[in-house]
Amino acid sequence: MDAIFESLGAYAPLVINGAKALVVLILGWIVAGAVSGLLRRRVNANPRIDDTIGSFAASIVKWVILLMVLIAVLGLFGIEATSLVAVLGAATLAVGLALQGTLSDLAAGFMLILFRPYKLGQYVDIGGTAGTVADLNLFFTELVTPDNVQIVVPNGQAWGAIITNYSHHDTRRLDLTFGIDYGDDADKAMKIIADLAARDARVFDDPEPWVRVTNLGDSSVDLTARLWCNAADYWDLKFELTKAIKEAFDAGGITIPYPHAVEIQKAG
Structure with missing residues (x-):
């Protein structure tokens, strides 16, 4: 050695x-x-x-x-x-100029943790980028998309962007819109939707489920149902109730029309 x-x-x-x-x-x-x-x-x-x-x-x-x-x-x-x-x-000035983006992310990180616009595990949209918050540290926020893709958002960009937090409240309103044929009975279709919503335990009684004719489209009469549920039940309720209403419409003779045009000929 x-x-x-x-x-x-x-x-x-x-x-x-x-x-x-x-x-x-x-x-x-x-x-x-x-x-x-x-x-x-x-x-x-x-x-x-x-x-x-x-x-x-x-x-x-x-x-x-x-x-x-x-x-x-x-x-x-x-x-x-x-x-x-x-x-x-x-070298403070030189370092500050060279790392101004990093220092901005650091400062934004403290602002995010102070004001808490989102937390770990919540589903958010940050400036058009959506995902579940997996991590929030000094310099960046890590999101995971529903198809398991990692997205890293610098804290400076996150703090300066519009943040939509879908998980902030425990409850959410679910809006479902269905188009039926002009020749169908709108009251019958509305009753089918209301009955299915009333039988689903995930739909709140208060606020009361709301079903109305909301639009007269080019090819259909549009019915909208507004239902309140727990935020955790939102997606399952949306998918399952949409399927159930479609099947109930088929059984009740209610038609969901394809877009179409009507040609009218007039004698000269």
Whole structure:
């Protein structure tokens, strides 16, 4: 071993410090991940604290530990923490200009966690991009689409966009529209819809289900049903009730017409 160090000559201290720095970086990365993961689990285990807080706090702790590891690594190469602070202070303007997008994301992350326009597990639309919130950390928001595609939205863009939160309220209104033929009985069709809605336990009695003729289209009379339900039941109720109404229309002789045109000839 001594022979190896002698062969390295003047580079021996640099190699030794480099090896130490590599070990510190690896251990620091492992510790940062372990501590942030432990904090996330502890916070999320408390029912009084929202999961979004746990995710955000874990992200902050991880980056703070990594910053401390970086300072320790620089110290191995003879760069003191006070010197590092002085250098960073002198370069604040340059760094701010170079990383203004990142700093904007960081500031937006604190605004998102402060005002909470969305939380983990909620289905949202952020500036036209929709998905379930899987993560919210210092720099970005991670969404997962219904077909399991990951979308990463920088926090700066998320905070500056229009946010539609479909999961914010516990209840939602379901609107269903059906077109029937002009020759069919509209009252009969409306009663079929109302009866099916009344028999479905997921549809609220208050507010009372609402069924009306809402439009006279080119080829159909349009009926709209407005029903209230739990947000968690929204999609299943929409799909199943649409199918049930279609089958009930078929059994009751109510026609859902195809678009068509009527030609009228007049004698000259």
